[in-house]
């Protein structure tokens with residue numbers, strides 16, 4: 001680099017700091033740094049979603065993103081611990097608060113079968129059974145996780161034995177390669193087969209199914225002419241796919257609907273939300289007109305006392321804040337011009353952006369980054385509109401004083417239908433599900449859940465809570481929308497969208513709130529899945545947890561590859577499709593650590609996220625940390641919660657949490673942690689490789705912690721059977 005370049009670069013860095021504080025202010029607002037002692041840490045409930053009765057009394061979340069510049073981003077290197085003898089146990093540290101459990105969608109084994117499914121023991125059929133299996137060949141079943149975690153000595157297999165899950169079928173041009181379905185025929189033969197036969201058979205089968213290399217190559221079972229159509233609402237996209245109807249593959253493990261077959265493949269059956277099941281059965285779409293304002297919080301309906309909010313369901317008339325695709329004026333501008341909403345309002349979507357102003361400095365050096373020129377323009381445009389509306393809100397206590405006039409562009413209702421129920425709630429409002437009937441113009445692939453009749457969207461209503469909250473509110477919605485939108489519309493360099501990132505489609509404004517439209521995940525979140533597994537004490541089968549972990553890590557890797565760290569990974573922000581496709585959602589606290597104009601990664605400081613999932617460095621006063629490494633720690637906590645059914649500790653601070661202190665002491669003294677040493681898996685190789693990986697994740701010194709990339713290359717993840725086959729795996 002020449003001196004001139006350096007000066008320019010320096011100039012650019014300064015400019016970047018200025019331009020971000022001006023133009024990206026919503027995304028780069030310094031996070032609230034913690035006080036002088038860990039006692040300032042905000043305690044968050046286990047479930048930080050709406051369903052928590054404490055929701056409204058909770059302290060506000062620290063959702064701002066820090067973009068403080070630090071020249072020394074900590075380097076990342078893999079650190080492997082030698083495993084030695086077991087250490088004495090620690091008391092079970094974590095009591096699940098589960099405040100939202102009662103309102104959470106519960107999971108069971110399976111959803112109902114649907115029309116158009118393959119007969120004879122298709123997964124659709126097996127999903128509809130609750131206590132066993134049905135089919136024509138095998139006579140074996142297995143139902144307990146304990147019996148499957150028997151420490152047999154086989155090893156697991158590579159991605160050869162994967163099956164493609166339904167959701168990817170709709171996006172067959174995506175980042176995933178469909179492999180085959182698993183149409184397994186199993187006989188519910190518990191009563192017919194002697195127990196000892198079952199157990200010795202299963203032991204062998206389990207060993208075969210999880211051995212390297214797989215002793216039963218799936219291709220041997222993969223006959224032409226045996227393909228069939230699995231249960232999936234979108235039959236059109238299935239026809240082109242090879243489907244496996246291997247009737248002689250036996251299910252050797254079954255736990256809460258999760259099934260592992262002797263060829264090493266597996267199948268998830270995450271129960272769909274009751275709401276969706278009901279809608280699929282009904283011939284019409286019920287209208288859910290009640291908003292939170294009209295819903296009495298008391299058990300008794302005092303209709304006379306509760307004022308009916310005039311705008312309670314005006315989302316159907318909401319208009320998009322996004323520029324039209326052809327670049328013409330936005331709905332927002334038309335609307336505001338029509339009614340002279342704000343004389344001072346400027347539409348700056350066409351004004352000169354900081355990018356143009358500083359073209360000589362702002363060279364794109366990192367084309368992979370999610371935040372580039374287009375996003376900068378969108379941020380400018382959106383934050384200006386949101387600010388203007390919020391100013392008006394301050395004066396009138398209404399985002400829009402007049403009813404939203406119908407414009408030429410499609411309204412919310414035309415594009416997304418109407419609300420049919422509530423699926424959750426967050427800090428700023430409810431998450432509703434909207435549905436509209438399918439029309440002839442709706443052709444696959446669809447970007448959201450759908451069935452034969454309807455297309456579903458998740459719609460998050462966002463409304464400021466108090467007048468003092470406006471800055472935080474603006475940050476939250478701009479950050480959430482821009483990051484989600486840019487990640488889910490990532491078409492730069494011809495790349496495909498990531499299958500594990502929730503798609504964000506639109507942001508609209510109604511007379512009472514802002515509305516974010518997203519892909520709908522009909523099986524709800526991981527939190528609901530865990531609390532619904534009361535029989536298995538909230539634990540997932542390790543093979544199921546491994547598959548989810550791999551998908552989670554792939555999603556996080558995608559974010560990191562594009563300059564974004566999630567910073568609030570937790571079960572509530574991990575959503576599912578019924579066949580196990582995992583989607584990461586809620587980018588409201590995500591951090592942009594590298595934009596298109598930067599080569600280096602920015603560290604940050606302050607507390608972000610939810611306590612049990614936060615990395616220890618977040619609690620160190622004033623310490624700058626790499627946000628990618630806090631994501632890695634959170635993934636580890638999520639994983640352990642999936643296999644243990646409870647948290648390891650409430651907070652990763654030695655002063656505040658005895659359990660975390662015990663962990664640190666054990667690791668310092670004997671370089672082992674009893675909980676990890678005792679974790680069971682289906683075989684010893686997987687147990688060992690997973691344990692090593694967990695030690696690499698739970699390094700309290702961030703410098704020693706493994707990165708997401710390296711974690712994906714560990715023996716554990718390499719030998720984890722995942723439902724999705726990724727292009728680059």
Ligand SMILES: Nc1ncnc2c1ncn2[C@@H]1O[C@H](COP(=O)(O)OP(=O)(O)OP(=O)(O)O)[C@@H](O)[C@H]1O
Pocket residue numbers: 048049050061423424425426427428429431458460502518519520521522524525572573575585586588
């Ligand atoms: N696309 C979706 N499909 C299905 N359910 C969803 C979807 N989005 C959100 N939910 C449900 O709503 C809950 C709250 O959503 P989300 O976490 O996005 O809200 P939030 O306002 O960001 O919450 P908070 O800020 O408190 O974390 C989720 O935990 C999930 O159960």
